[in-house]
Amino acid sequence: xxxxxxxxxxxxxxxxxxxxxxxxxxxxxxxxxxxxxxxxxxxxxxxxxxxxxxxxxxxxxxxxxxxxxxxxxxxxxxxxxxxxxxxx
Amino acid sequence: xxxxxxxxxxxxxxxxxxxxxxxxxxxxxxxxxxxxxxxxxxxxxxxxxxxxxxxxxxxxxxxxxxxxxxxxxxxxxxxxxxxxxxxxxxxxxxxxxxxxxxxxxxxxxxxxxxxxxxxxxxxxxxxxxxxxxxxxxxxxxxxxxxxxxxxxxxxxxxxxxxxxxxxxxxxxxxxxxxxxxxxxxxxxxxxxxxxxxxxxxxxxxxxxxxxxxxxxxxxxxxxxxxxxxxxxxxxxxxxxxxxxxxxxxxxxxxxxxxxxxxxxxxxxxxxxxxxxxxxxxxxxxxxxxxxxxxxxxxxxxxxxxxxxxxxxxxxxxxxxxxxxxxxxxxxxxxxxxxxxxxxxxxxxxxxxxxxxxxxxxxxxxxxxxxxxxxxxxxxxxxxxxxxxxxxxxxxxxxxxxxxxx
Numbered sequence: 001x002x003x004x005x006x007x008x009x010x011x012x013x014x015x016x017x018x019x020x021x022x023x024x025x026x027x028x029x030x031x032x033x034x035x036x037x038x039x040x041x042x043x044x045x046x047x048x049x050x051x052x053x054x055x056x057x058x059x060x061x062x063x064x065x066x067x068x069x070x071x072x073x074x075x076x077x078x079x080x081x082x083x084x085x086x087x088x
Numbered sequence: 089x090x091x092x093x094x095x096x097x098x099x100x101x102x103x104x105x106x107x108x109x110x111x112x113x114x115x116x117x118x119x120x121x122x123x124x125x126x127x128x129x130x131x132x133x134x135x136x137x138x139x140x141x142x143x144x145x146x147x148x149x150x151x152x153x154x155x156x157x158x159x160x161x162x163x164x165x166x167x168x169x170x171x172x173x174x175x176x177x178x179x180x181x182x183x184x185x186x187x188x189x190x191x192x193x194x195x196x197x198x199x200x201x202x203x204x205x206x207x208x209x210x211x212x213x214x215x216x217x218x219x220x221x222x223x224x225x226x227x228x229x230x231x232x233x234x235x236x237x238x239x240x241x242x243x244x245x246x247x248x249x250x251x252x253x254x255x256x257x258x259x260x261x262x263x264x265x266x267x268x269x270x271x272x273x274x275x276x277x278x279x280x281x282x283x284x285x286x287x288x289x290x291x292x293x294x295x296x297x298x299x300x301x302x303x304x305x306x307x308x309x310x311x312x313x314x315x316x317x318x319x320x321x322x323x324x325x326x327x328x329x330x331x332x333x334x335x336x337x338x339x340x341x342x343x344x345x346x347x348x349x350x351x352x353x354x355x356x357x358x359x360x361x362x363x364x365x366x367x368x369x370x371x372x373x374x375x376x377x378x379x380x381x382x383x384x385x386x387x388x389x390x391x392x393x394x395x396x397x398x399x400x401x402x403x404x405x406x407x408x409x410x411x412x413x414x415x416x417x418x419x420x421x422x423x424x425x426x427x428x429x430x431x432x433x434x435x436x437x438x439x440x441x442x443x444x445x446x447x448x449x450x451x452x453x454x455x456x457x458x459x460x461x462x463x464x465x466x467x468x469x470x471x472x473x474x475x476x477x478x479x480x481x482x483x484x485x486x487x488x489x490x491x492x493x
Contacts, residue, residue: 047219
């Protein structure tokens with residue numbers, strides 16, 4: 001577990017997530033909002049979920065799998081997953 | 089019915105320049121693109137010499153998804169193909185609604201494979217390699233990427249034939265169009281320049297070690313040559329049937345009139361004069377021209393002692409000693425999988441601008457090169473018809489003959 005992240009507030013993690021997702025997927029950071037669709041906003045195809053796993057590991061140092069995304073629709077759902085993984 | 093096959097677009101991204109205009113100037117000036125690369129020395133290369141090609145930033149042109157599957161071969165090939173498309177006045181709207189093929193020469197993707205493998209080993213998790221690596225790793229990387237980027241609907245495969253890959257790709261496109269199977273084929277060759285791609289070749293001891301004077305190191309046909317210098321980039325040649333080119337009002341740059349090929353069926357790395365002569369004669373027969381009609385030969389000559397002698401003998405045997413010959417590898421180094429295509433592009437530029445680019449560093453002939461007409465200094469000369477040779481490991485030989493229309 002990333003010790004820095006454990007000590008971070010969820011709000012900080014969300015901001016960091018918005019940074020790396022907007023940079024990698026080349027989308028406007030302001031569109032990455034809890035109520036918006038992850039798939040539609042980032043324009044994800046099936047291959048992109050592999051890169052999401054990589055990005056989360058690289059930036060948040062947590063392991064997720066493609067399976068973890070099965071029930072995720074919005075960024076809010078995604079933040080809940082991060083929260084769960086970090087046991088915040 | 090056989091169709092005439094014409095060239096309507098060319099593009100280049102090489103150590104002589106990043107576009108046709110820059111490369112033309114370098115060719116005319118006899119400028120070398122060879123440098124000393126400290127990275128190679130530090131890695132343990134026997135020779136630190138290489139043609140140096142920068143990696144362009146494709147962000148202004150391509151989306152993230154389009155870029156993810158590209159490593160050096162596809163990146164370079166995108167640049168040369170983009171330029172060739174512009175020259176041929178082909179755009180994606182047209183390509184998406186017509187049948188255009190792609191047969192590109194490539195024979196390695198070493199660096200991307202090493203990077204993916206290292207990542208998996210480090211993370212102990214193959215998912216963390218990422219989604220782009222597989223499309224970088226496969227030898228068909230150029231075809232996969234360019235056919236999806238440019239929405240190509242015709243024939244689509246990669247041609248791997250060692251250092252004759254680029255030449256055979258044009259030959260194969262020529263056959264497809266000549267037989268009426270395709271109206272238009274994007275051909276070319278790509279070559280990565282990284283250390284992963286070249287370390288095993290360096291290990292054979294065939295590279296020049298003249299590191300004190302990099303621009304003098306590649307010296308095809310010269311008595312004092314001591315080996316080749318690796319290089320890379322990409323070159324694109326767009327072929328069309330004469331009818332298709334006329335129909336869409338394209339400018340016809342030249343016509344491919346002959347493609348000869350052969351296999352030595354002998355040693356895996358040593359050349360064979362017999363195999364080369366058969367390739368030359370086959371191309372001449374198909375072109376239905378006499379040797380005196382060839383105004384210029386762009387030699388394969390890579391600057392190795394054995395290879396250049398063999399080719400000089402083959403040229404002497406078929407053509408005698410009159411036809412002007414130069415090896416542009418004296419300036420570029422050996423562009424390997426790309427060379428057969430890039431050397432057609434270089435020769436096309438010479439034909440368009442009526443000059444023969446010099447075989448720089450040709451100072452003293454040896455016994456064989458003394459018998460042919462090597463052009464050591466830039467020469468103003470009208471070229472109506474040229475021949476380009478490419479020979480590769482495994483004894484694969486390819487010869488193309490191209491003429492003004």
